[in-house]
Amino acid sequence: MKLDCFVGIDLGSTTTKSIYLDENENIIGRGITNSRSNYDIACQVAKEEAEISSRFTLLERKLEADATLAAIKGTLLPWLTSKYRHANHLTQLNALKLECANEVAKRDDNEFSAVAVPMLDDVFKILEAESQDLFRPNVGARSDFFRDIAASGFLQAVEKLVQNNPKLLDRMIGIFDKAILVVEGKSYANAFSQYIKYATEETVALPQFKSFAGQIREATNYAANVTFNALNTIGTGYGRQRLPFPKEQIRSEILCHGLGAHYMFPKTTTVLDIGGQDTKAIQIDGRGIVTNFQMNDRCAAGCGRYLGYIADEMNMGVHELGPLAQKSTLSVKINSTCTVFAGTELRERLSMGEKREDILAGLHRSMILRAMSLLARSGGIFDEFTFTGGVAKNPAAVAALKKLVEENYGERVLNISPDSIFTGALGAAIFAKRGYLNEMEKINLEAISKKEQKQMDAF
Amino acid sequence: MENNKEAVKENSMILQKDMIADHFHNLAQAKENGKKVVYTFVPGNLNELIWAFDMLPVHPEINALQSAMRKKSAAFVLEAEKSGHSEDVCTYVKCDVGMMKRGNIGPTGEKLPEPDLLLLSYTGCFTFMKWFELLKQEYKCPVVMLHVPYQAEGSISGAMVDYVVKQLEEKVIPVMEEISGKKLDYDVLKSYLSASNRAENDLVSVWNSARSKPSPIDAYFGGVYYIGPIFSAFRGLAQCEDYYRTLREEIDERVRLKLGPITPDGAEVKEKYRLVVEGPPNWTSFREFWKMFYDEGAVVVSSTYTKVGGLYDQGFRHSPENPLESMAEYCLGCYTNHNLPSRVDLIEKYIKDFDADGFVINSIKSCNSFSAGQLMMMREIESRTGRAGGFIESDLVDPRYFSAANIKNRLESYFQMIDAKKAGAS
Numbered sequence: 001m002k003l004d005c006f007v008g009i010d011l012g013s014t015t016t017k018s019i020y021l022d023e024n025e026n027i028i029g030r031g032i033t034n035s036r037s038n039y040d041i042a043c044q045v046a047k048e049e050a051e052i053s054s055r056f057t058l059l060e061r062k063l064e065a066d067a068t069l070a071a072i073k074g075t076l077l078p079w080l081t082s083k084y085r086h087a088n089h090l091t092q093l094n095a096l097k098l099e100c101a102n103e104v105a106k107r108d109d110n111e112f113s114a115v116a117v118p119m120l121d122d123v124f125k126i127l128e129a130e131s132q133d134l135f136r137p138n139v140g141a142r143s144d145f146f147r148d149i150a151a152s153g154f155l156q157a158v159e160k161l162v163q164n165n166p167k168l169l170d171r172m173i174g175i176f177d178k179a180i181l182v183v184e185g186k187s188y189a190n191a192f193s194q195y196i197k198y199a200t201e202e203t204v205a206l207p208q209f210k211s212f213a214g215q216i217r218e219a220t221n222y223a224a225n226v227t228f229n230a231l232n233t234i235g236t237g238y239g240r241q242r243l244p245f246p247k248e249q250i251r252s253e254i255l256c257h258g259l260g261a262h263y264m265f266p267k268t269t270t271v272l273d274i275g276g277q278d279t280k281a282i283q284i285d286g287r288g289i290v291t292n293f294q295m296n297d298r299c300a301a302g303c304g305r306y307l308g309y310i311a312d313e314m315n316m317g318v319h320e321l322g323p324l325a326q327k328s329t330l331s332v333k334i335n336s337t338c339t340v341f342a343g344t345e346l347r348e349r350l351s352m353g354e355k356r357e358d359i360l361a362g363l364h365r366s367m368i369l370r371a372m373s374l375l376a377r378s379g380g381i382f383d384e385f386t387f388t389g390g391v392a393k394n395p396a397a398v399a400a401l402k403k404l405v406e407e408n409y410g411e412r413v414l415n416i417s418p419d420s421i422f423t424g425a426l427g428a429a430i431f432a433k434r435g436y437l438n439e440m441e442k443i444n445l446e447a448i449s450k451k452e453q454k455q456m457d458a459f
Numbered sequence: 460m461e462n463n464k465e466a467v468k469e470n471s472m473i474l475q476k477d478m479i480a481d482h483f484h485n486l487a488q489a490k491e492n493g494k495k496v497v498y499t500f501v502p503g504n505l506n507e508l509i510w511a512f513d514m515l516p517v518h519p520e521i522n523a524l525q526s527a528m529r530k531k532s533a534a535f536v537l538e539a540e541k542s543g544h545s546e547d548v549c550t551y552v553k554c555d556v557g558m559m560k561r562g563n564i565g566p567t568g569e570k571l572p573e574p575d576l577l578l579l580s581y582t583g584c585f586t587f588m589k590w591f592e593l594l595k596q597e598y599k600c601p602v603v604m605l606h607v608p609y610q611a612e613g614s615i616s617g618a619m620v621d622y623v624v625k626q627l628e629e630k631v632i633p634v635m636e637e638i639s640g641k642k643l644d645y646d647v648l649k650s651y652l653s654a655s656n657r658a659e660n661d662l663v664s665v666w667n668s669a670r671s672k673p674s675p676i677d678a679y680f681g682g683v684y685y686i687g688p689i690f691s692a693f694r695g696l697a698q699c700e701d702y703y704r705t706l707r708e709e710i711d712e713r714v715r716l717k718l719g720p721i722t723p724d725g726a727e728v729k730e731k732y733r734l735v736v737e738g739p740p741n742w743t744s745f746r747e748f749w750k751m752f753y754d755e756g757a758v759v760v761s762s763t764y765t766k767v768g769g770l771y772d773q774g775f776r777h778s779p780e781n782p783l784e785s786m787a788e789y790c791l792g793c794y795t796n797h798n799l800p801s802r803v804d805l806i807e808k809y810i811k812d813f814d815a816d817g818f819v820i821n822s823i824k825s826c827n828s829f830s831a832g833q834l835m836m837m838r839e840i841e842s843r844t845g846r847a848g849g850f851i852e853s854d855l856v857d858p859r860y861f862s863a864a865n866i867k868n869r870l871e872s873y874f875q876m877i878d879a880k881k882a883g884a885s
Contacts, residue, residue, distance in 0.1 A: 252871045252872035255879060290879065293866070293869075297865055
């Protein structure tokens with residue numbers, strides 16, 4: 001089966017997102033990956049992820065269409081998904097293992113190799129065993145990205161095995177860092193049918209699904225065999241100039257965020273987007289068209305990247321910062337949100353005896369204060385107000401925003417979609433659809449006028 | 460690299476280049492030739508008077524922007540910062556001070572003479588006063604200040620003209636007579652004013668050509684070249700008249716042939732967006748900045764910056780019939796001497812007169828006199844005209860404040876915003 005679709009890609013500084021829309025403007029697939037240093041690969045991987053996600057949507061639709069399968073969908077789909085993800089994970093682990101061995105061989109150091117080779121064997125045995133628990137149905141993964149999962153597992157395992165040999169630990173981490181780059185750059189999209197077959201067989205072997213084996217096989221087989229026909233693709237985001245697209249297929253992320261926010265929340269008037277490198281305050285009209293915008297200048301103070309540095313400095317994950325900041329009882333006033341000096345500011349405060357959660361609460365507030373200034377410059381905050389970008393996932397940032405909005409503008413409806421990180425890619429996909437329809441209309445009009453001309457000539 | 464490509468030159472460009480080279484050469488030899496030198500600012504300059512005394516004018520802002528276009532300003536700005544000028548000080552000032560500290564070598568590579576007089580006609584920019592205070596300390600030469608009342612009410616009254624004329628008669632002219640050792644010859648002054656008047660007519664014709672579609676000129680990026688002679692040393696001179704006659708003929712020909720403006724690379728811009736621009740350009744990356752517009756088919760049909768040295772398009776002309784009064788009105792009428800409501804009115808008028816799709820504000824980091832209130836202006840103009848406003852930020856001559864990626868991003872978004880607006884309206 002062939003499925004027509006429209007593709008939006010948002011090449012951000014931190015993550016690259018992709019959205020697949022069907023002809024009825026329903027989101028069928030979402031893909032996200034690290035932007036890495038290679039935009040081309042990031043773009044490809046995000047698209048592949050969105051395609052895989054689209055296949056799962058189609059699978060779900062197929063299950064819903066069958067009365068017996070629809071009844072067990074709630075338990076069946078999580079099993080298929082987790083088994084699929086596990087298969088995918090094991091393939092990547094295997095690739096990583098091979099690359100690590102290659103890296104060790106490249107060092108051309110027999111002494112190191114004698115220690116490292118058996119150690120890698122042990123490490124990957126541990127990682128494989130641990131992965132069984134990571135991919136159970138309905139278990140929230142710590143991260144969507146293979147790199148994050150593999151890195152933390154690898155580090156923990158190696159730390160145990162090197163037994164207080166920091167030099168060896170460093171060398172092993174060095175091996176991992178090189179190897180992961182190669183693994184991340186590889187494409188696994190073509191392996192969908194292989195993984196889904198594995199997942200199907202593993203699932204139908206379970207007693208509760210045994211009697212539906214035939215129908216399940218048929219459904220997954222269908223999802224694996226759909227071909228996606230992208231009628232139009234639009235790219236946006238920080239790295240959009242690097243996309244291998246012609247100019248007409250590239251849109252500013254400001255317009256895409258405006259339109260994406262409008263699609264998610266049609267009553268949106270003001271949009272705040274805090275991304276990795278920039279913060280944008282956008283005003284849109286009733287059709288999602290941007291009427292005004294302000295963004296930070298060349299300084300990335302107070303953007304997502306700033307939180308990234310703070311997290312590194314505190315040896316925490318970015319997603320852990322918000323919850324910790326929310327434990328604060330005493331807000332510390334912080335004036336600088338300079339990304340470069342983020343670490344300095346933090347260490348100074350810690351050395352003065354201030355608590356981590358209080359400092360973090362202060363940092364979040366000052367970050368939002370910068371955004372408030374951009375919002376004011378763009379014209380203010382009107383109902384409804386939609387917050388997008390990676391930082392919208394941070395509860396402390398959201399809490400600080402709510403408070404400051406209320407203090408400055410009174411009560412406003414604040415929308416945050418769980419899909420907020422995909423807003424730009426969604427806007428791009430809608431632009432792709434509109435662009436395609438306009439083009440079709442033009443072609444039709446030309447055809448009609450040619451036909452009319454012919455009739456006139458005949459007359 | 461685009462920037463290294465040799466620019467395609469029309470006759471007017473060659474004329475202007477020669478004029479500038481000659482002038483800096485004359486300045487370098489001023490002392491040898493016994494010529495007195497007057498430093499003065501572009502807005503509200505009294506060129507005809509300076510020439511009538513056979514003195515040579517130097518415009519420090521022009522030196523600064525010329526240095527920036529020749530990639531020399533960064534070092535000068537740093538030099539000034541070394542001697543204690545803060546990062547927030549007007550970068551024209553710092554560029555000038557830095558140039559002075561490094562031996563006063565002008566943009567063409569020849570040494571500039573020290574001033575015999577600092578003629579400060581103050582028109583709306585406070586920094587001008589501080590700037591000449593600094594130069595006064597450095598050069599130990601006399602300063603004569605012409606105080607030009609601000610158009611706080613948005614118009615010029617008879618009393619304001621009288622006040623400026625009185626200062627000219629009682630202060631400015633006597634000091635210039637003393638320094639030059641000459642009595643002012645009103646006939647000579649009138650002949651310079653007549654020449655100015657004719658050049659001004661031709662310049663206005665050039666500005667008005669942008670009403671054509673496509674516009675034959677870019678009235679901002681090209682416009683800063685068109686104002687070169689008349690805003691700097693040459694207003695009142697025969698060569699200035701020649702330049703504007705030649706330019707007008709060239710532009711008339713472009714209108715006849717329905718040609719768009721030409722870029723520095725010699726290509727013709729295919730007009731897609733017609734814009735009005737408020738605020739000075741960035742000089743350090745001038746070509747790159749312009750390219751961000753013409754690559755998208757954006758043509759500036761009118762700009763306010765090209766009116767800082769005179770709003771001739773709104774009817775003002777230097778007049779030999781009333782020499783002092785017309786010089787007074789000139790000083791009072793410069794764009795920098797207008798209040799915010801008048802600036803809003805003017806931009807609104809430009810958008811309508813030139814049928815622009817929208818307007819862009821280039822907000823200059825280190826120029827308070829231009830930048831204060833620009834967001835308010837933007838909103839007011841948007842609401843009056845319904846056309847889209849774009850806002851970008853850069854600086855005059857400090858290259859550190861030009862973030863190409865950021866400006867390009869904003870401009871692209873802005874152009875797409877115009878597209879979306881147009882598509883939505885149709």
